[in-house]
Amino acid sequence: MNLLLVVVALGLAGASPLQDYKVCRPHSKPWQVYLHGGGVSCSAALIDNWWVVTSADCAPRSSSTIASLGEHDVTVSEGTEQHIQVSQVIHHSPYRSARSPLHSLVMIRLAQPARLTRYVQPIPLPTTCPQPGETCSVSGWGSTVPNQYEPHQQMKCITVPIVDDQTCENTFPEYLYWSPGMVCAGQSNTDNCMNNGGSVMVCDGQLQGVQWFRHGCQNPADPSVYTKLCRYNRWINDVMERYGPLRPTTTLPPRTTE
Known part of the structure; x- marks a missing residue:
């Protein structure tokens, strides 16, 4: 009977493929x-x-x-x-x-x-700028599933790689121009969406970005854009x-x- 309940539970979980499981450990981001x-x-x-x-x-x-x-x-x-x-x-x-x-x-x-x-x-301000390939954490409230709306409730956390400027700029729509005050993170086959304005990016214990454009929430292949705090x-x-x-x-x- 217990085994049957487990199978049913797993089946129900599989019925919701878009469910968001990126909830942070409570109070792990006190900033x-x-x-x-x-x-x-x-x-x-x-x-x-x-x-x-x-x-x-x-x-x-x-x-x-x-x-x-x-x-x-x-x-x-x-x-x-x-x-x-x-x-x-x-x-x-x-x-x-x-x-x-x-x-x-x-x-x-x-x-x-x-x-x-x-x-x-x-959270400490940055002493250096983030480098391509560096792994960072982004936290905020809202969906981490592209093209899916979710009301604000529990804080979410995703892990993103910093992307080099040229790769990021190549994904920009025509109306958007590159700025030295930008830094990009996330790419195909990685976490890339935090559907919450101002989401906080921390690298190696330092504040490196606040979310500017949520490109990864429209197209998971595109990096999202953050304000490059080390310049400010x-x-x-x-x-x-x-x-x-x-x-x-x-x-x-x-x-x-x-």
Whole structure:
């Protein structure tokens, strides 16, 4: 009888070939941030107890956006979460210009500092740039199956190889131009889709990218594109110094800086 139950269970599992099994080990990515509310539903990375980074398309558009830290399953309360209102949004500019590279990067200042715990920890900025063939981890919420929608629930993790720039650029549609601020990861026969804006790419324990274009979710043979964080260390540190810690109760309007 027990054997029959096992066979039936395996048969039912086989009936759902698109089921997504890439769930992360809970709280294994303590730097991961879930941005939600105010028209935003994205991932981001905690780099300091006051600061979060994400891609330009994930920039909060109102003060009602919340940064949730210590999350795994965003549909339930696990007792590990910290929900902090967004205070200030600073875009790297120009984001899109005929004469300038694209810069898909936004820094978000929290209305109060994150309380660092085993579930909430910042990720170090990169000290070197990722190299083709290097293996990295990407985490976010949403489907990891190409061309399949899945609502945000448990955090997903995939493993991706860094792809050389020319190989990646060759897959671009005509309307998209290569930028030195891009780095690509994922290819045929590897994990390649994380259907969640701003998904976080970590290589060798350092933050190397936030997702920019989810090409691998439309065509599994195409690399997905990430903002190349190693090119932005100076700008990130300048922003944190310029807009340094203020009183936790201060709420500031969004601003743009270069």
